[in-house]
Amino acid sequence: MSLPRTEEVSNAETALDRLDAAGALSRMIEVQSAAIESLRHATGDLEAAAQLVAAALSGTGRLVYAAAGSSGLMALADAAELPGTFGIAQERILVRMAGGVPADGAMPGDTEDDTAAAQAVLDGLRAGDVVLVLSASGTTPYPTAIARGAGARGARVVAIACNPGTPLLAAADVAICLATPPEALAGSTRMGAGTAQKAALNLISTRAGILMGHVHDGMMVNLVADNAKLRGRAAGIVARVAGVGGEVAAGALDRARGAVKPACLIAAGATPETARALLDAHGGHLRPALGALKTQQDA
Template sequence: MALPKTEAVSTEFTGIDTMPEAAVLARVLAGQQAAIAAVESAMVPISAAADMMADALRGDGRLVYAAAGSSALMAIADGLELGGTFGIAPDRIRLLMAGGLPVDAAMPGHTEDDVCEAEQAAKDIRRGDVVIAVTASGSTPYPCTISELAQKAGARTIGIANNADAPLFTTSDIAIYLPTPPEVIGGSTRLGAATAQKAALNMMSTLMGIKLGHVHDGMMVNLLADNAKLRKRAAGMVSAIAGVGETQAAACLQASSGAVKPAVLLAAGVDGLEQANAMLETAQGNLRAALKACGFYE
């Protein structure tokens, strides 16, 4: 019986343990590059996934990331960054990892088979949520079970896997197949498969943030400046977008309690925080649309 591609051992890497260091590193890098290239074939479902995620956050839904092992580390990294990058509230994101989120270097493999844990984790998934289930093999019991139960609960589901005809895809409203080649180290899906997964997740969440109006000219304008680094970054954004000096930008940020979008509108001449927030609400959070409404963009 043929092994799935994610478990296959390639003859291309025979003798890799006897090669000079530079040759080993070159092959590892080539494997990473091939993994990234594999993502290009999934542009259409990745775009559809971003739409689905944005729709959930426009309503009352949550984004639920579900995975095990290396795939979970990729999914969790994406979910954890959504607050800092796009200002998504923590209660709009759930992170489900087989065995629980690690607090040390122990990450036992048997937890991915724990269907009972998956059933428990899926209990509060509801209609309106979007579940993003990630598994290199496409058959890992933990994320597959959560995806199945989520669909039964009326949630929408996105499945990401690196093998064609993955069982996960049977319960995925959107199936994202990442056709990565065999790993440099056979079966070590923390390498190529995980790299492709992280790239796909980055693309999904970035496009989602743009659709939600949280990106303006490549700047993450929905962040809340709550430390010195972010206050400096936020002031730079207000200054660049509204075309004002740093002192005025800082004053507008202080008036908006560190929120960049209303601070930009204040710097652009909007009369007061209440009006700035009202304009943003009318524009569904889209700063560019709000700036056009106040006549800043002719």
Template sequence: MAIQRTEAMHDLAMGLDERPLVDIAAILAESQITAATAVLDALPAIARGAAAMAETVRGGAVLHYFAAGSSGLMAAADAQELGGTFSIPPEQLRIHMAGGLPTGVEMPGGAEDETTGLDVALAAISARDTVIAVSASGTTPYTIAAARIAAAAGATIVAIANNPGSALLEAADHPICLATPPEILSGSTRMGAGTAQKIALNMLSTLMAVRLGHVHDGMMVNLRADNIKLRTRAIAIVQQAAGVDESAASKALDAAGGVVKPAILMAAKGISAARAHDVLRETEGNLRVALAQIN
């Protein structure tokens, strides 16, 4: 059987343990930098996957993240940030990790081979949903089975894997192949492959937010200020987007209940909270379109 790229030996691996630690550190850093560039070859696929995710969220359906091991941790981290960063409702997000999300320092390795019960766990999945399935090898039984069950239900499959031609990529509507080089530690895909996966996941969610109108001039305008740090950030965003001073931005944010988009409209256009919300509904939440619509 051919050796997968994710399991192959790196050219610099021989005698690695005999080198000074600072030299090993340099090799590790360079290998991850090189792995990160694999994302550049997948840009069209990433953009298509993000557009599918945006369509799912706009339609009120659910994004499902499926993965195991370190890929699962990265997928979960990205999914868990979508609420705080872009105010994606929690009922539109599901995290499915082989063995469940860990509550301690151990992750059971055998869980990634377990597929029993997935059909029950996915009984409610619909053709309106999108699945983001992640596996470095592209052969993880849990992740492949989930993708196939979801596909049979008509859901859209966005798959991320690091081995070209792997089963997971072949099962996807939007296959994202991150052809990273062999790991310095053979098979330790939490390193180079994981770095590329994290970049791709971050790009998918950010591009999705752009398509949904949740990003304006590089600012996360669908933010809801629910703590001190976010309130400070939200005031700065309202100031910048509306062209007002800190006091006016703070007042608009208070009147909008801490929600940035209506606060910007209120501060920039002098309209009421009710009118701001109406315009945002009419423009499907796109701030730039909403600003242009109000004279």
């Protein structure tokens, strides 16, 4: 019986453990690189996923990540960064990992078969949510059960798997198949498949941030500046966008209560009230708000 690609043993002439240090490390790097390349064939589906995520978070929906094992860890890593990077309210980003998020590094394998826990996740979904389910194999019971039941709750499903024609992908509104190569260590999907899944999540969430207007000229203009480094970054963003000095940027941030987008407009000459009105009028997108401010100033 043929194995799924994620379980295949590499057909390389020399097995990983028979290589010297340089050869073994090079082999693993090659597999990781090939796994990343698999994303190039999925850009259309990645964009469709980002569109769903942006629509949910721009409205009243939530982004719910659901996965088990190493796929769950990739989901957690992506989800944990979104509130700080894009200023998305914490309660709008949920992580539902089989067995719960491991607090001490313990991650029992049997939790991925717990479909009763999957039912509890389904009971918590609501219309307008987007559920992002992951499984390298595409057959893991926990995320597959969630994918199959989410539509009945009015949620949309984005699925990421590394084997085609699998139940997880079949249950999705947007199915993203990442055709990663056999692992350097057969079946260890924390490696190539995990790398590809994390990269896919990076692309989806960052593209969604762009669509929501939280990226301007490659900068995070909706970041939460809750430490010294990020406060400095926020001031630098305001200075660069508005073309002002550091003191003016810092003053604008104070007047905007730390919010970068309105601070950029304030530094460019708007009152706090005008800055907020312009952003509201342009769906939170800074570029058209700046354009409208300039038009007002030139009138």
